[in-house]
Amino acid sequence: MSRFPIIDPPNSDGLYVFVEVAPGRVVAVANTHLPSDPYGPYLVRDGGSRADVLKLERDTRLQAAKDAVEPLPNLAEHGIPVFLTGDFNSPSHLDWTPAVAKARADVPFSVDWPASHALADAGMVDTYREAHSDPVKDPGFTWTPGGPEEDAHEVFDRIDWVLRAGPGHTVASRVVGEGDVSPYPTDHRGVVSTVDVRPAVPPTxxxxxxxxxxxxxxxxxxxxxxxxxxxxxxxxxxxxxxxxxxxxxxxxxxxxxxxxxxxxxxxxxxxxxPRDEPAQVRTTRKSYRAGQPITVDFANAPGMGLDWISVFKQGDGNDAYLVYAYTHSEIEGRLTIGADGIGDWPLPPGRYVVRLLPDDGLRSVAESKPFTVS
Structure with missing residues (x-):
């Protein structure tokens, strides 16, 4: 949502948009949501070592972070201010420092969190840390103000970021939460950053x-x-x-x-x-052997940046997703869900369906006929 015009540039693959903040002048904005489970700080809380959590992060979130940032450095190099926001489901390497490990009982050791480090290596600057450089003094927790998902032994952390690249500098950044809105409606606090930039002339x-x-x-x-x-x-x-x-x-x-x-x-x-034609999703086979990739055709998808297709046990709700893949903003196409998918693989024998869900949400717009894994 923006009070400025939003432009979906060709060849963006749904990974970023231009926002026209002045006539004929734009900034680039991207948003992402890295995989949530399993969660690294919970592994540390439950006795995992630094090596254990680094392996988990590399296996679960590192590639997703690299995919999200891949087109952005080139934009910044051409003088376009760039922003990457989202729920990264990972702490920052700027936060789990040796000083923080001495100050916080829930941080037993420092961790160079791979996702945030990869984004920094790509030139993305953490605006909250640019405005608040001391993680001991200003932890900036965004997870969690409480809610139905909260764990009885919760670990609080800063996992929602506003990152920037290209010309500009951060003027201010603050966390928005239950002190600003009551009752607070979600399980993540927000981040509002003010950045001084010179918007750029877009490409032809x-x-x-x-x-x-x-x-x-x-x-x-x-x-x-x-x-x-x-x-x-x-x-x-x-x-x-x-x-x-x-x-x-x-x-x-x-x-x-x-x-x-x-x-x-x-x-x-x-x-x-046609206006009333529904979205469609179907598997190319009625049955699969355990471990065999599942090929899925889809059509009339919304085409949003984080549209996803997931496997569910027949009859389960949309929050019980098992393994999924993103459509990469395609309206029609074919994708394969298998060992490279996100989630539990291989699927055990049983009856399943696949569903198409828009923009990382839990609202299904299409469901396949059931298929069998044997």
Missing amino acids: MAAPAQRNVDLGDPIVVTYHGTDAVTLRDSSGRVVARQQTPRGNGTVRFATKALSKGRYEVNGAPVWLY
């Missing part, structure tokens, strides 16, 4: 406002620095073309006379579906 582009458009609604395109915006069908045929003045602006293409399917706007894909 034509960016559809949505990747999935209802037939009958217009395709709305924001452009910068291009002479024309062209709509092509899946065969490459020009369906419509609009000349554009140099600079920035918006054009619209009518869709009432078009057919369902895939189109491209200056190379950026757009899908058209």
Whole structure:
């Protein structure tokens, strides 16, 4: 949510957007949510060693952190201010220091947490620590103000961050929680950071406002620095073309006379579906052997950055996900859930379904027919 226009740039793969904070000037914003389980501080609490927790973090969260940050350093190098926010489900290497280990009973030893270190190596600056450099004096706990998920022997930590890269500096940063809103509605505190930046001129582009458009609604395109915006069908045929003045602006293409399917706007894909057509997800087989990868086809997905497809035991709720993979913002496609998926693998024998859930949420928009693992 933003009071400024949000632009989904071509080739972003759903990993970041541009926010137009001044006419013709943008910053890049990305958001992520690293895997939550198993949780490193709980392993330490329960007697795990430094070596144990480092292995857990490398196996569970490190690659997800690298994937989230992968396109961002290039943007920063080209002078675009970059922000990466989210629930990282990991403490920071800036927090579990030798000084903190001496001061806090729940931190028995220092830990160079791999996810946060990888993000720092990619040039991301932790704005809260930039404003509050002493983790003993200002721990900045975001997990947890309490809630139904709270463990009876909870470990409190700072796992929600606002990171920045590129030109700029942090002016202030603070934690927002139950002292600001009562009753506080969630199990994570928030972080508000104020950063002084010089927004950048975006690259030449034509960016559809949505990747999935209802037939009958217009395709709305924001452009910068291009002479024309062209709509092509899946065969490459020009369906419509609009000349554009140099600079920035918006054009619209009518869709009432078009057919369902895939189109491209200056190379950026757009899908058209009838308004009431549901999302679909299905497995390519009715049965699998234990340990055999599960191939899944999906269509009419929302196309959000963290859409995911997960396996569930037949009849279980959406919070009982077993193993999953992200769609990478694709509207239609095929993915494989197996040993490289996130979660429990291999699946034991039983009856299962797969579901498509938008944007890291727990609301399903499509469910497959049941399949068997034997």
